[in-house]
Amino acid sequence: MSSRSVPWLKFTAPANFYALAQRLTPWLWAGAALLCLAALYIGFFVAPAEAHQGESYRILYIHVATAWMGMFLYLLMALYGGIYLVWRIKMADIMARSIAPTGALMTFLSLWTGALWGAPTWGTFWVWDARLTSTLVLLFLFLGYIALHGAADDREKGGRAASLLAVIGAINVPIIYFSVDWWYNLHQGSSVIRADGPSMAPSMLTAMLLMIAGIWLYSAAVVLRRAQVEALEREPRSEWAQAAAAGRMTRTQRELAAAESVREHTSQEEGQA
């Protein structure tokens, strides 16, 4: 496989990835901050109050964005896990592992904001509704992935086991969703949820789309940053990692690191002798 056939293949080398992420993240951060602020402004001050739900609906801007992001991140994580299992590209595992905490956070936030929205609207924080339940299951899948990845002594082994779990989970997500959906439809009338409110005002839609884009950029920024750290952690001795770290260390830190590496070096030599 030459690097020309698949243009992105270059970034599977941690050094190239690190440089790319270094260049991208400031822009992603800035974009995320701008879009989220704009979305919040439009959502809170410009968009009109909803006819049935009054002001409380405004939290849905965050709710919808995080819920979408949670599901999308799970699929993305499973995709990276699959890539790692098939081609053993180390960067794919790093990416999958970096996605997991953000995905769990998004899923949790969507449950949390959903509960806050449900309290005034449905009169309860929680109902065993199909979507709520399957989102909860999704959260546990994320947590299971993180736990399994962390539990193995050997990082590579943990990565492969967790990737396999992510792939199995991804196949299961639709099944879980449909089974739960079906269970709900069979046994509870839709007394709680209105089928749909009035169609959205344009400013509401704008706010929602801006929020989704903002959350998207935020997730990308955080995941890339976490992947950078993870890549550094896995190859602490390589040249690029040393150079990357040196660029951002203060002088004393650099001296300390140098002393540390000298000490480790000598102790290794002693061990060999």
Add this chain to the structure above:
Amino acid sequence: MRRDLSLIVTRRQDVLTVVAFFILVITLFPLALGPDPQKLRTLAPAGVWVAAALASLISLDRLFADDWRDGSLEQLLLAPEPLTVVALAKVAAHWLALGLPLVVLSPALGYALGLEGAELGVLAVSLLLGTPVLSLLGAVGAALTLGVRAGGALMALLILPLYVPVLVLGAGAVTEAMYSSAFYAHLSLLGALLAAALPLLPLAIAGALRIALD
């Protein structure tokens, strides 16, 4: 598979422990809920199914662990049979020894909780179709957590979310039968899950075992 079966037969205690666990969990429901027959009856499908899921979970914990520790799992890896078949055989032996008794016992326990007539049959059939899927899924978890710290608790975290569809459909079938409407749909879907799990999950188990043995 014969070896696994005879191993389990020689350690009858394990089977008894799991069966006792299953019965005890079901006993906890009336104790916690009070002896009101009507309430118990509504809860019966859920109770039996949750107990079956938990029993399958705790019994699968040890599925590969002993073989892994004494090295015979590595021998199986080197054996001429594909690891997928070996995994399937192990799960099948496990299910015959530990899943089948639960299925056989379930009508009696369902009766104790107030189910009647055809409902008991549906309960047994739903367990017959559902518990192999639970065993297969649990085996994936057992293989994934081989040689991992805090394996048991971790396995529960990994596997219980995946149990959801089976539990929903299984308990749903019995509940449907109680209101004498169409429970065939639930049972067919359970059968479909089993049909999908039977060829696919052994592959996953074998994959997980290879990772653990690397």
